[in-house]
Amino acid sequence: xLKRVHFPSSLLPYLLVAPQIAITLVFFIxxxxxxxxxxxxxxDAFGLSTEFVWFENFELLFEDDIYLATxxxxxxxxxxxxxxxxxxxxxxxxxxxxxxxxxxxYRTLLIWPYAVAPVLAGALWVFMFNPTLGIFPxxxxxxxVDWNHYLNGNQAMALVVFASAWKQIAYNFLFYLAxxxxxxxxxxxxxxxxxxxxxxxxxxxIFPLVSPTTFFLLVINAVYAFFETFxxxxxxxxxxxxxxxxxxxxxxxxxxxxxxxxxGSAAQSVILMxxxxxxxxxxxRFVERRVQY
Amino acid sequence: MVENxxxxxxxxxxxxxxxxAIVALPIWITFVAATHDAVRMTQAPIPLLPGSHFWENFQQxxxxxxxxxxxxxxxxxMLLNSLAMAMMISLGKIAISLISAFAIVYFKFPFRMGFFxxxxxxxxxxxxxxxxxxxxxxxxxxxxxxxxxxxxxxIASATxxxxxxxxxxxxxxxxxxxxxxxxxxxxxxxxxIVIPLSRTNIAALFVIxxxxxxxxxxWPLLITTDTxxxxxxxxxxxxxxxxxQSPQWNIIMMTALLAMIPxxxxxxxxQKLFVQGxxxxxx
Numbered sequence: 001x002l003k004r005v006h007f008p009s010s011l012l013p014y015l016l017v018a019p020q021i022a023i024t025l026v027f028f029i030x031x032x033x034x035x036x037x038x039x040x041x042x043x044d045a046f047g048l049s050t051e052f053v054w055f056e057n058f059e060l061l062f063e064d065d066i067y068l069a070t071x072x073x074x075x076x077x078x079x080x081x082x083x084x085x086x087x088x089x090x091x092x093x094x095x096x097x098x099x100x101x102x103x104x105x106y107r108t109l110l111i112w113p114y115a116v117a118p119v120l121a122g123a124l125w126v127f128m129f130n131p132t133l134g135i136f137p138x139x140x141x142x143x144x145v146d147w148n149h150y151l152n153g154n155q156a157m158a159l160v161v162f163a164s165a166w167k168q169i170a171y172n173f174l175f176y177l178a179x180x181x182x183x184x185x186x187x188x189x190x191x192x193x194x195x196x197x198x199x200x201x202x203x204x205x206i207f208p209l210v211s212p213t214t215f216f217l218l219v220i221n222a223v224y225a226f227f228e229t230f231x232x233x234x235x236x237x238x239x240x241x242x243x244x245x246x247x248x249x250x251x252x253x254x255x256x257x258x259x260x261x262x263x264g265s266a267a268q269s270v271i272l273m274x275x276x277x278x279x280x281x282x283x284x285r286f287v288e289r290r291v292q293y
Numbered sequence: 294m295v296e297n298x299x300x301x302x303x304x305x306x307x308x309x310x311x312x313x314a315i316v317a318l319p320i321w322i323t324f325v326a327a328t329h330d331a332v333r334m335t336q337a338p339i340p341l342l343p344g345s346h347f348w349e350n351f352q353q354x355x356x357x358x359x360x361x362x363x364x365x366x367x368x369x370x371m372l373l374n375s376l377a378m379a380m381m382i383s384l385g386k387i388a389i390s391l392i393s394a395f396a397i398v399y400f401k402f403p404f405r406m407g408f409f410x411x412x413x414x415x416x417x418x419x420x421x422x423x424x425x426x427x428x429x430x431x432x433x434x435x436x437x438x439x440x441x442x443x444x445x446x447x448i449a450s451a452t453x454x455x456x457x458x459x460x461x462x463x464x465x466x467x468x469x470x471x472x473x474x475x476x477x478x479x480x481x482x483x484x485x486i487v488i489p490l491s492r493t494n495i496a497a498l499f500v501i502x503x504x505x506x507x508x509x510x511x512w513p514l515l516i517t518t519d520t521x522x523x524x525x526x527x528x529x530x531x532x533x534x535x536x537x538q539s540p541q542w543n544i545i546m547m548t549a550l551l552a553m554i555p556x557x558x559x560x561x562x563x564q565k566l567f568v569q570g571x572x573x574x575x576x
Contacts, residue, residue: 010400035425035426088312098301112560115553119527124549127323127546234510
């Protein structure tokens with residue numbers, strides 16, 4: 001943590017950490033504590049008086065069917081995004097790991113969606129699925145599917161899942177490929193000599209050996225789906241139709257900035273904070289374990 | 294390659310090419326849409342092969358009024374705003390994380406670990422969970438609609454500080470010992486030894502942070518109301534809304550293309566640094 005050889009204490013180290021600490025205090029710690037404080041308050045309809053109500057905002061939330069439905073929906077959404085994009089990435093990485101010629105070219109062509117902003121990813125997908133113009137509704141029409149994600153909640157959910165998973169494939173692919181390439185060749189060769197074919201080797205050697213990466217990516221993808229997909233949902237569906245794509249982060253934004261329900265929005269923020277802390281702890285415990293692995 | 298299986302090799306290439314096709318399809322459709330005129334883009338089905346209006350659309354989008362009938366800033370102005378925001382965020386994060394990691398690793402001073410944990414906490418407070426109060430702070434400081442407001446609240450960085458800490462811990466102690474024998478003070482040591490030794494890590498981090506900064510959406514959406522401060526990424530949403538009245542998909546998709554070219558270029562051109570940065574920061 002600290003160097004064995006180091007400089008003595010003086011004013012200098014304080015000046016060096018000062019900018020980071022000042023920004024942390026002003027823009028992180030203070031607002032977060034305000035969110036916690038506001039979550040204990042209820043404002044009247046005109047914003048004239050506030051009342052300190054302890055946990056009433058939280059009780060209201062957990063009695064609110066809409067909020068509980070949002071919770072369940074967020075979990076479904078995260079699981080769908082993680083499974084779809086991780087399995088695509090696993091398959092592609094498995095084949096890319098085999099290929100000798102052109103492996104770098106394939107990697108280059110697969111990783112760049114990482115750089116596309118979520119809201120742009122949303123715009124591209126909403127254009128492809130535009131009910132009157134888009135290419136996919138046109139094709140789906142031939143097989144008798146009437147696509148309109150502005151009216152059909154399930155189709156809207158499918159669309160945001162596609163867009164979110166698409167953007168995340170690049171990240172998952174890179175980590176899977178790196179994990180597979182770090183498996184000692186001797187293990188795979190020994191398996192091959194013992195007569196294990198490519199599918200058997202993947203199932204019994206490669207997949208178990210990359211399981212730490214799978215676990216790590218599950219956490220990362222959950223965090224991504226919970227917090228970073230706001231732009232996609234804002235561009236594609238704005239939470240609709242009839243809340244069918246409203247996830248937790250979107251609801252905090254909507255209740256706070258559009259609905260102006262400060263106490264309720266703050267209470268939701270606090271719940272999200274607890275979720276992030278839990279995910280970060282899981283992630284860090286895992287990172288420690290991976291070092292030993 | 295463990296064994297020679299020609300058929301499996303061919304299958305591998307086919308699967309990878311299919312994967313690339315799926316990944317690239319949205320971008321291809323965007324590109325195609327940006328090469329046709331507005332009238333063609335209102336007829337279903339939309340074309341799948343490029344048209345001949347690329348330069349026309351390009352010039353109208355970049356220098357012209359952009360989308361007609363809406364009050365948004367010209368696209369070149371939004372690109373500049375995005376560039377300024379991305380540069381300020383990435384350079385700011387790198388600068389303050391370098392010096393705080395240096396202080397934590399190379400100095401022994403009271404509250405050292407306290408500061409470290411305070412920085413660590415920021416990891417657990419993404420902007421999404423504290424949007425309203427952070428917005429209030431920025432409004433009270435009079436930083437709405439300014440480059441400072443766009444960048445400063447985002448430049449505290451636990452991941453960058455941790456990464457630099459790891460890098461500094463690998464610098465041999467003998468470096469500092471010999472530097473001190475030669476009479477170098479802390480800042481001299483920082484500039485002449487620490488910075489040159491962490492050059493590739495700084496570059497790798499810059500690639501990741503530039504993309505992070507360029508792609509910011511929720512934060513600029515909240516704190517810019519002045520159309521002159523709009524970033525290019527934000528403008529897509531406004532254009533999509535306008536598209537419900539007057540669909541000019543060729544212009545919208547050209548704008549989307551312009552908005553994604555800089556970060557995609559950075560990833561492709563600096564691929565090695567990008568991969569290094571991604572795996573080092575683990576996020």
